[in-house]
Amino acid sequence: MPRYKSTILSYGGGTNSTALLIEWINRGKDLDAVIFADTGSEQPYTYQFIESYIKPYCKEKKIPFETVTYKAGPRVKAVQKGDWEEGQVVTIYDWYAYSRSVPSVWKRSCTDNFKIIPITRLVKEKYPDSIELIGIDAGETHRAKQVEDPETGEMIYLYPDKKYPLIEWGIDREGCRKIITDHGWPNPKKSGCYFCPFQSKKDWIKLYHDSPYLFNKSLELETNNKRFPEFPLFNKKPNRLDWLKREIETQTNLLDYAEACEIPEENDPMPCDCYDGY
Numbered sequence: 249m250p251r252y253k254s255t256i257l258s259y260g261g262g263t264n265s266t267a268l269l270i271e272w273i274n275r276g277k278d279l280d281a282v283i284f285a286d287t288g289s290e291q292p293y294t295y296q297f298i299e300s301y302i303k304p305y306c307k308e309k310k311i312p313f314e315t316v317t318y319k320a321g322p323r324v325k326a327v328q329k330g331d332w333e334e335g336q337v338v339t340i341y342d343w344y345a346y347s348r349s350v351p352s353v354w355k356r357s358c359t360d361n362f363k364i365i366p367i368t369r370l371v372k373e374k375y376p377d378s379i380e381l382i383g384i385d386a387g388e389t390h391r392a393k394q395v396e397d398p399e400t401g402e403m404i405y406l407y408p409d410k411k412y413p414l415i416e417w418g419i420d421r422e423g424c425r426k427i428i429t430d431h432g433w434p435n436p437k438k439s440g441c442y443f444c445p446f447q448s449k450k451d452w453i454k455l456y457h458d459s460p461y462l463f464n465k466s467l468e469l470e471t472n473n474k475r476f477p478e479f480p481l482f483n484k485k486p487n488r489l490d491w492l493k494r495e496i497e498t499q500t501n502l503l504d505y506a507e508a509c510e511i512p513e514e515n516d517p518m519p520c521d522c523y524d525g526y
Contacts, residue, residue: 258382281311284298288317
């Protein structure tokens with residue numbers, strides 16, 4: 249078993265990674281850093297939760313809180329054309345807006361470019377030979393990639409520098425919520441980009457009511473993409489955000505939609521790879 253110089257936690261802004269942070273410290277374990285990959289387009293409540301709870305907690309426990317972002321490299325078309333500068337911080341929204349495209353439910357490059365790569369770069373620079381804690385709970389073990397050991401035949405994690413404590417401790421989603429509640433914090437809402445195509449219809453409706461500016465930005469991104477309407481952001485009926493907006497605004501009773509937004513989140517999982525695992 250390799251020895252690691254440091255331990256870092258990949259913080260996604262949601263329930264799992266929040267519970268992992270609390271429980272790891274409660275168990276008296278050392279933690280050298282909490283790393284948050286900011287796409288620049290997270291839900292407003294995610295940023296608020298981090299500022300109100302996570303950053304103060306890390307400061308109290310003397311744990312560095314690191315934020316990483318996507319920076320345009322020399323091979324990026326916008327840099328080569330002179331529209332962006334090399335090393336410029338670019339939000340995931342601006343990246344898609346520039347390319348006139350939208351994230352796809354089939355090709356999940358968002359997590360790699362805007363989360364895994366920035367985190368990996370920081371780890372190599374500041375925390376070499378570290379083990380990374382990932383917030384995947386015991387109810388979603390399929391997300392922790394495993395392979396068969398050719399020598400023993402046992403199933404082992406594909407990446408030895410990744411650790412999944414919630415799985416090892418047998419803590420599922422409900423257990424994560426209890427950890428957070430027992431700590432005296434409110435449970436964070438579902439994390440993810442506000443224009444994520446994996447969102448449910450109720451999530452889009454809630455975004456329309458709570459953050460109309462962000463809903464309209466999403467709508468603009470969808471309609472301006474060069475393969476619209478073949479590839480929309482909204483993949484549920486009516487399959488287009490402009491039609492959904494019209495549907496919402498022409499309802500005789502908008503309270504019907506408000507009530508729909510109160511469905512418990514566990515009944516509507518977000519299958520996106522970046523959902524709180526990173």
